[in-house]
Amino acid sequence: MRHVSIRRIDEGPLSEPVLLILTALADRPRHGYALITEIETISRGRVRLSTGTLYGALHRLLNAGWIERFDQQDTSRDKQAYRLTALGRGHLQTELDRMQQLTRTATARLKTAGAEV
Amino acid sequence: MKRLYRALLWLFPPGYRLAFGDEMTAVFEALARDRRRRGKAVYLEFLLTESITLIAGAVLEWIEKAAGREYPADVAAARRAETDVSVPAEIIEARQRVTTLVSLMTDAISRYDYKRARFYSLAEERERRRLRALETGQA
Structure with missing residues (x-):
């Protein structure tokens, strides 16, 4: 079960559901069901978002202006789809830079520790 | 199950429900079809998770509303419903x-x-x- 905290989305590191949603929207817009299945694929089946968690996170992302909602013409019916805004793309990039920096530091320290053992 | 899901949506603030309720129900129905195909255990886990996160989500949305952090579409939808x-x-x-x-x-x-x-x-x-x-x- 995944939870979205009540703090503002731009306060501190991104939660995993938010990071996965932004990642799923990075290449193209998607509607709710496509987001859930894509997140399951990205996380290799580890994360299955519930509708409550997904829409709670989408609500916060819309409020923060990181994503936007629009009508997507579907073959059968109109669906509300979501896409990243320039602001959201910027925040995703910042988070990825932070994670890369952390990964580099952790890898270097593990190597140092391995050499000392 | 759809009826139960829609009943739980009544726990959410009216604006939120009007802005996202139909969409959430459609996604829930599509997911329910998929999870049912994966077996009884997966389906039951899905229903339990959906119910718990929906109730928790409703509490969070009331807090968001109290903090004045509503998405403009929620306000617009609530106003449309009122008028x-x-x-x-x-x-x-x-x-x-x-x-x-x-x-x-x-x-x-x-x-x-x-x-x-x-x-x-x-x-x-x-x-x-x-x-x-x-x-x-x-x-």
Whole structure:
């Protein structure tokens, strides 16, 4: 079960559901069901978002202006789809830079520790 | 199951429900079809997770609303519903009373005044039952 905290989305590191949603929207817009299945694929089946968690996170992302909602013409019916805004793309990039920096530091320290053992 | 899901959506603030309710129900139905195909255990886990996260989500959305962090579409949807001439005036009034009572309850909780919060919670429950009866034409 995944939870979205009540703090503002731009306060501190991104939660995993938010990071996965932004990642799923990075290449193209998607509607709710496509987001859930894509997140399951990205996380290799580890994360299955519930509708409550997904829409709670989408609500916060819309409020923060990181994503936007629009009508997507579907073959059968109109669906509300979501896409990243320039602001959201910027925040995703910042988070990825932070994670890369952390990964580099952790890898270097593990190597140092391995050499000392 | 769809009926139960829609009933749980009534726990959310009206604006949120109007902005996302139909979409969430459609996604839930599509997921339910998929999970049912994966076996009984997966389906039951799915239903349990959906119910718990929906209830938790409703609490968070009321807190968001109390903090004034509503998505503009929620406000617009709620306003549209309030000004919809096809909706009887008594239903609109009942909806407004429910919204007011929830605000009062949230306010009381934030001041740790649980006695008053309980009073508003019971009043809201009564009002919600009355609203449901009005909407289904049983009043």
